[in-house]
Amino acid sequence: xxxxxxxxxxxxxxxxxxxxxxxxxxxxxxxxxxxxxxxxxxxxxxxxxxxxxxxxxxxxxxxxxxxxxxxxxxxxxxxxxxxxxxxxxxxxxxxxxxxxxxxxxxxxxxxxxxxxxxxxxxxxxxxxxxxxxxxxxxxxxxxxxxxxxxxxxxxxxxxxxxxxxxxxxxxxxxx
Amino acid sequence: xxxxxxxxxxxxxxxxxxxxxxxxxxxxxxxxxxxxxxxxxxxxxxxxxxxxxxxxxxxxxxxxxxxxxxxxxxxxxxxxxxxxxxxxxxxxxxxxxxxxxxxxxxxxxxxxxxxxxxxxxxxxxxxxxxxxxxxx
Numbered sequence: 001x002x003x004x005x006x007x008x009x010x011x012x013x014x015x016x017x018x019x020x021x022x023x024x025x026x027x028x029x030x031x032x033x034x035x036x037x038x039x040x041x042x043x044x045x046x047x048x049x050x051x052x053x054x055x056x057x058x059x060x061x062x063x064x065x066x067x068x069x070x071x072x073x074x075x076x077x078x079x080x081x082x083x084x085x086x087x088x089x090x091x092x093x094x095x096x097x098x099x100x101x102x103x104x105x106x107x108x109x110x111x112x113x114x115x116x117x118x119x120x121x122x123x124x125x126x127x128x129x130x131x132x133x134x135x136x137x138x139x140x141x142x143x144x145x146x147x148x149x150x151x152x153x154x155x156x157x158x159x160x161x162x163x164x165x166x167x168x169x170x171x172x173x174x175x
Numbered sequence: 176x177x178x179x180x181x182x183x184x185x186x187x188x189x190x191x192x193x194x195x196x197x198x199x200x201x202x203x204x205x206x207x208x209x210x211x212x213x214x215x216x217x218x219x220x221x222x223x224x225x226x227x228x229x230x231x232x233x234x235x236x237x238x239x240x241x242x243x244x245x246x247x248x249x250x251x252x253x254x255x256x257x258x259x260x261x262x263x264x265x266x267x268x269x270x271x272x273x274x275x276x277x278x279x280x281x282x283x284x285x286x287x288x289x290x291x292x293x294x295x296x297x298x299x300x301x302x303x304x305x306x307x308x309x310x311x
Contacts, residue, residue: 032226075195080307102195102239127200128243135268137226138240 034122034135034143041069041149043134046123048099050108056097056123062149066171067095068150069143070119071131072110075104076139082158083115089164090118094171096120101131101139142167147175194239203242203250209253216249219258222275223248223265232275 019140036042048055060069070086072079090096098119100108108122125131134143137156144153144167152174155163200227208215220234227238233245244265251261277283 030229032269032272035266035268073195102197102243104196107196126197126242127246129247131240132244132247132265132268137269 001010011153012044032137033062033123033156034137034154036039036135036151038156039151041143041145042130044123044131044133046099046125049098049103049122050105050112053119054121056121057101058149060097060121061145062147063146065163066144066152066174067097068145068167068171069145070096070098070168071101071134071136071139071141071143072098073101073139074107075103076101078158079140080115081160083118084088085159085161086118087116087169088161090116092164094169095120099130099134101128105134144170144174168174178185199239199242200246202246202253204245205249207249207253212252213249215258215307218251219252219261220245220248223262223272224275226269 014027041061043058044075045057046055061069068086068089070175072082086096098121100122103124103126105124112119123130134151136143136154140158142150142155142159146152153170155167176217199229207216221232223233223244225233225236225241226232226246227240228236233239233248248261262274262276266278270281271278271283277286277308298309
């Protein structure tokens with residue numbers, strides 16, 4: 001065997017070690033983006049999640065005005081951190097609807113009483129069916145939906161205060 | 176002392192449950208009565224990736240979302256939908272990431288070509304070795 005060929009295993013080993021070290025320093029992004037962005041919200045109809053607030057259907061998301069669709073749950077800890085941001089957006093006039101994933105009316109009522117209720121409508125998605133139809137991979141997630149009911153942007157994970165300006169700008173852009 | 180107390184507290188702490196308080200979906204842990212359909216569902220579920228425990232299939236995962244996806248798969252197969260249609264529906268939502276079975280798109284070509292390339296490399300190696308011995 002020639003010298004060059006003999007070096008191949010060493011080169012492969014070095015390459016492997018560099019690859020492993022690189023991924024240790026810079027872990028891969030594990031978020032699964034929805035492929036539904038830039039496409040209409042799939043048809044669905046969800047019953048009311050709590051008393052005194054209407055449920056949510058896909059038709060409610062095509063009202064001519066852009067809206068936010070928040071996927072959340074009372075059992076979701078990061079949703080607590082996101083609550084003040086959603087309240088602030090609502091205070092600035094943003095229309096927010098929600099899908100409550102795998103939730104009970106009692107737990108939801110307690111959650112909203114404690115952390116505030118910025119939602120116009122809340123649909124109960126008891127078996128994650130609409131969440132899956134939306135291509136959402138977890139809670140919380142937030143979709144920016146334009147006036148025609150087309151999904152324009154997906155936020156994976158909790159919104160934080162630094163997102164407020166961006167969300168307001170996007171809602172203005174898709175108007 | 177404080178440190179030890181803290182360590183003990185961590186040992187005694189129970190993890191925060193990031194799960195809902197609803198029971199699993201009806202078909203998530205139940206087999207379909209029709210064995211042929213159940214077989215189809217099992218084969219498909221083993222090839223669908225769990226969104227929560229990435230790296231596990233939804234057939235293996237205990238995550239609630241995986242349970243809800245098993246329910247969805249079994250429901251649709253019981254309703255007569257083809258497994259390939261269900262897979263396509265999920266790929267439409269989550270991208271080809273969701274399926275373990277590689278698609279024919281260009282990004283997957285190296286995957287299909289690798290076995291062929293390795294076989295050819297092996298054949299070349301064997302030829303060289305055998306040729307070498309025959310000469311000496």
